[in-house]
Amino acid sequence: MVLSSLHNLAAGDGPSPVMPHISEVILGLVAFGLLLFVLAKFVTPRFEALYAERTAKIEGGIEKAEAAQKEAEAALQQYQAQLAEARAESARIRDDARAEAEQIKDELRAQAQEEAARIVAQGEAQLSAQRAQIVAELRAELGRNAVELASRIVGESLEDEARRRGTVDRFLAELDAVSAPAKS
Amino acid sequence: MGRLVLAEEGTFTPPGPKDFDFPPIFGDVTKPMVLIVLSVVIIAAFFLLASRKLAIVPGKFQFLAEGVYDFSRNGIAREQIGSKEFKPFIPLILTLFTFTLVNNVFGLIPIIQFPTFSHIGFPLALSILVVFPVYHIVGIRKFGIGKYLKKSVMPPGIPKLVYFLYTPIEVFLKFFMDPITLAIRVFAAMFAGHLILLVFTIGGEYLLTEASGALKPVSLVAFLMAIAMTFLEALIQVLQAYIFALLSAMYIGMALAEDH
Numbered sequence: 001m002v003l004s005s006l007h008n009l010a011a012g013d014g015p016s017p018v019m020p021h022i023s024e025v026i027l028g029l030v031a032f033g034l035l036l037f038v039l040a041k042f043v044t045p046r047f048e049a050l051y052a053e054r055t056a057k058i059e060g061g062i063e064k065a066e067a068a069q070k071e072a073e074a075a076l077q078q079y080q081a082q083l084a085e086a087r088a089e090s091a092r093i094r095d096d097a098r099a100e101a102e103q104i105k106d107e108l109r110a111q112a113q114e115e116a117a118r119i120v121a122q123g124e125a126q127l128s129a130q131r132a133q134i135v136a137e138l139r140a141e142l143g144r145n146a147v148e149l150a151s152r153i154v155g156e157s158l159e160d161e162a163r164r165r166g167t168v169d170r171f172l173a174e175l176d177a178v179s180a181p182a183k184s
Numbered sequence: 185m186g187r188l189v190l191a192e193e194g195t196f197t198p199p200g201p202k203d204f205d206f207p208p209i210f211g212d213v214t215k216p217m218v219l220i221v222l223s224v225v226i227i228a229a230f231f232l233l234a235s236r237k238l239a240i241v242p243g244k245f246q247f248l249a250e251g252v253y254d255f256s257r258n259g260i261a262r263e264q265i266g267s268k269e270f271k272p273f274i275p276l277i278l279t280l281f282t283f284t285l286v287n288n289v290f291g292l293i294p295i296i297q298f299p300t301f302s303h304i305g306f307p308l309a310l311s312i313l314v315v316f317p318v319y320h321i322v323g324i325r326k327f328g329i330g331k332y333l334k335k336s337v338m339p340p341g342i343p344k345l346v347y348f349l350y351t352p353i354e355v356f357l358k359f360f361m362d363p364i365t366l367a368i369r370v371f372a373a374m375f376a377g378h379l380i381l382l383v384f385t386i387g388g389e390y391l392l393t394e395a396s397g398a399l400k401p402v403s404l405v406a407f408l409m410a411i412a413m414t415f416l417e418a419l420i421q422v423l424q425a426y427i428f429a430l431l432s433a434m435y436i437g438m439a440l441a442e443d444h
Contacts, residue, residue, distance in 0.1 A: 024305030
């Protein structure tokens with residue numbers, strides 16, 4: 001039917017442009033099929049392989065970068081851990097040193113106090129010994145002076161008498177006995 | 185183009201459909217037939233050469249080929265069919281696009297100067313015998329014939345009475361109009377474009393040779409228009425190739441889509 005109408009038109013004013021030539025339809029189909037075959041068989045697989053390769057390459061690069069980043073992060077963490085450890089260590093050492101210093105200071109102080117106490121005690125003992133000595137000396141001196149003064153006043157020597165009777169010593173002992181309870 | 189001779193006795197015969205009817209070159213082979221074969225050779229050679237040694241970092245030639253390939257693959261096929269199912273259709277869409285593109289651009293190539301698709305037989309072969317069966321077959325293969333037909337012409341979510349109106353229209357569109365309009369769109373654009381170029385060039389030529397002295401310069405206007413129209417044609421030729429491939433991919437995408 002298409003052919004007959006085509007024929008009619010061709011006989012008249014020329015073929016109608018909207019009437020397809022059967023030969024052209026067939027040729028178009030074959031040509032297209034051939035091209036489709038070539039592109040599908042050879043061209044598309046190559047391009048798709050390229051695309052896949054490119055994607056793989058890019059993804060591989062990204063993966064590598066991610067791995068490197070992870071590694072760097074791990075290293076950083078390690079360094080930070082080490083740093084923290086070192087800080088703790090140094091703090092601990094400082095504390096120890098401080099405690100030790102404190103201890104040493106305490107020890108020294110105790111030692112010094114002990115020493116001071118010892119010196120004070122020694123001094124006191126010395127002082128009391130000297131005092132006893134001085135008191136004894138003074139007592140002898142005082143007795144002698146008193147007898148001398150009395151003999152001058154009385155006009156005769158009482159020295160022998162005094163020695164003989166121990167008068168002065170007795171008197172002084174009495175004085176001591178009177179003053180001692182008041183003093184203590 | 186020796187065929188575009190002026191009328192004998194100086195009367196102007198406007199170009200018409202007869203100018204699209206070529207005498208056979210040899211046997212039954214006419215110019216459009218030669219051009220179709222030439223386009224196949226050109227595209228196949230282009231892509232075979234370009235894809236011979238593909239590198240991750242493309243050279244200039246590979247970059248050009250990749251641009252065309254990428255446009256068909258990602259710009260048309262993936263966009264319309266969806267990134268899950270578009271892979272098997274890449275060769276089809278690539279072939280549709282490049283085949284149409286080269287044959288359209290033939291309209292502007294010197295000496296060739298004929299858009300092959302202005303003969304309706306070629307686009308009709310592609311749309312009715314290639315695209316039309318492909319999208320119905322992949323739809324039926326995916327959903328089964330019953331579900332596919334129901335999905336296509338009786339989508340859910342419409343009031344029952346509307347189906348009486350909707351379904352016949354959808355059947356008419358999906359099974360008759362879509363493939364025919366797909367072919368007619370590119371055919372008409374190429375036919376009309378070529379005719380316009382013929383009108384301005386032949387008209388200008390006629391004015392230059394036959395018009396009286398004072399009117400001769402008017403031919404300049406005709407030639408200028410012919411040049412302007414050539415640029416417009418270049419745009420339309422590329423655009424129509426894109427639309428042809430785009431709609432084909434869209435029909436396939438719609439056939440494969442889960443719901444309307």
